[in-house]
Amino acid sequence: MTVTQSSIDLTTSTGTMRCSVVRPTNDGAFPSVIFYSEIFQITEPIARTASYLAGHGYVVIVPEVFHELNEIGTILAYDDVGKDKGNDDKFTKPLTSHDSDTAAIVDWVDTQAFCNGRIGSFGVCLGGHLACRAALHPRVQAAACLYATDIHSSTMPAGTKPQTIEILENISGEIMFIWGRQDPHVSLKGRKLLYSTLNEVNANYTWHEFNAQHAFMRDEGDRYDPELATICHRLTVDLFHRSLR
Template identity: 25%
Template structure:
């Protein structure tokens, strides 16, 4: 098992300072870089464990606190295990932060995250990979479309509203994407209904994007998150298989 180092860093953005977790294999590198976008529950020990697992495969992984404008992580106090009874109270705190985020601000932040990775002496040169979960899947797609020269691959898992009818829906950036994309939806997920799955597929296909979209049968929104009741071990392992294969194909070893 590859030894991994993890630490907290600060990333200066146009709007302040975003705290972030960084993980990488033991050693000086350089390592291919990955930007890891959190789900709505935020930067927390479970996401750090996921970053560590990815780092153990040979990557430098940056997990920013997307909610940094509201405070350093943990922005919301979370239980060790998030069950359905806890969700309403948590989302009362989370939703105002979500609504305060704008595509412009998020992509300004993305520029800072990508810049931090580009400047890190631990990072190998060249475009990065991105993985995102829940809200992070939309950020992965949006970042790939906003900074196509900086992104070689992007993946999103149990994404929410990736192809809505909103004027700023992430799928509208499909024509700008040059990265290889992979999306894994859950078939028990009201946040990404069939019509949006079809709309995303059509947008990527029409734009000529190299991509694959799959639906994991029986999985629920949040299936990768082992600290929640939505966790599905089989679907989570399938996600790891596909994510690592994507990065092996597209990122410099």
């Protein structure tokens, strides 16, 4: 399918949140996927991934994950300055504010004729954590979480709710985790902790590990692995086809 892109500004409990919306140009109503970005917000690799997924028959909504902390439209560079700013934002914004962002997107989906009401979540890096967190919302039926940071370590500010790893039993849909074994941000010990917790709460999950570095899906930079990226895109599309159609 060919796709079309637009932007929307949603009202959240913490301010205006701009989202990119990429959807099929075909007539009809489609499942929706909330796509949570890295700490750098909606970069070109994120935008290309959104278009790729939308072309498989999904309305893809990409929020500016740190809209409270930056001017609308802010995109951080893949350099040390951008990384430092993004990490500062990550450790400033509480998870409860991400929860209210998700709720605002779900409410918007329900008003759109081109959305059929079925919702999934997808994310990379920080966004992998947020996709997992979004799966706590009862309307999110499937989540694809790629090299998700800080779930195992509980290092993001939680706000008034527990850390994500403490409430995984509240996820009712199917969830998938994809990891790079050479990722320094999520150690083997951290992956084992999350894996064990998922089993303890009897989660409906799948788990994939590859010999790859952090951000190996990002089609820019030295860590990009096109062959593994193709496999993981297929796993993600298969999950959403299975769970949202």
